[in-house]
Amino acid sequence: MATLYHVPLSPFCRKVRLSLAEKKIEVQLVDERYWEKDPDFLRRNPAGKVPVLKIDNKTLSESSAICEYLEDRYPTPSLMPKGPGQRFEVRRLVAWFDDKFHHEVTKNLLYERVNRKIEGSGYPVAANVKSGAKAIKYHLDYMSWLLDNRRWLAGDSMTLADFAAAAHLSSLDYIRDVDWNRAPAVKDWYAKIKSRPAFRSILADHVPGFPPPRHYANLDF
Ligand SMILES: N[C@@H](CCC(=O)N[C@@H](CS)C(=O)NCC(=O)O)C(=O)O
Known part of the structure; x- marks a missing residue:
């Protein structure tokens, strides 16, 4: 199952949560207190920002890059038009x-x-x-x-x-x-x-x- 390190009200995390849910990809949510700069978290994303998504044996950051990855890897239902x-x-x-x-x-x-x-x-x-x-x-x-x-x-x-x-x-x-x-x-x-x-x-x-x-x-x- 995928794991999303997030904070509940972060709009960037919410965008990824919506994409995952729309594509029916099961995810475990883990609250990440990014401001505490936990070394494990910084190893996952040296930029020190949420969201971070673990999926397909990869650790992904940057919400738009994550959403486009999901779009490429799990194209149905599509959240991007064709033209x-x-x-x-x-x-x-x-x-x-x-x-x-x-x-x-x-x-x-x-x-x-x-x-x-x-x-x-x-x-x-x-x-x-x-x-x-x-x-x-x-x-x-x-x-x-x-x-x-x-x-x-x-x-x-x-x-x-x-x-x-x-x-x-x-x-x-x-x-x-x-x-x-x-x-x-x-x-x-x-x-x-x-x-x-x-x-x-x-x-x-x-x-x-x-x-x-x-x-x-x-x-x-
Ligand atoms: N461009 C990043 C922005 C992510 C972002 O700014 N997340 C905030 C939480 S809403 C954060 O982690 N801030 C910590 C920091 O800037 O050090 C993305 O789209 O994922």
Whole structure:
């Protein structure tokens, strides 16, 4: 069986968990306190970051490289379209969420409110939280604009782009930082993706000291 070293609210780990679950690959989850820099962990990934996936006698890191490995090795069901233009769009959007959204929103909200407390690195910096709360509005509006023209974020089918976005938004929803009323199209998209069996384990997450809101695991909101 595969083993994923992760932290429950990490969007990068969640993206990999969603890919594994959608492809029905059984996985054992191991909580990794990456900030403690355990030598065994650093041997598995010298970059010192989660996720790390052990599968097929390999130790893999970097969430997008992992997801593309899974796509190549376990192609069904596919989370990547076939055409070069569509594949480009999926990769562009995965980078949008894992780079831009992560820096502007996830770091400023999730890492300030949750990671600082768990890692013992002080109180949230109010200016960062304010900046994240402002930036998420722009991102929700951008997603709404995409979803006005498409069924899924990158086109007609569900892809890794949807999992990247849902991974970030689900972690932020866990701490009540998503104003779903601002973006009905995004809310509908999230309700659709959240009701997939692949999402179950993510909706069952409980981080001690941070109880999720009631709607977090509610499939109809
Ligand atoms: N580009 C990496 C980013 C992973 C990442 O930043 N993970 C965070 C947890 S959400 C981490 O392990 N941070 C530890 C560090 O940066 O030292 C990926 O996609 O896997």
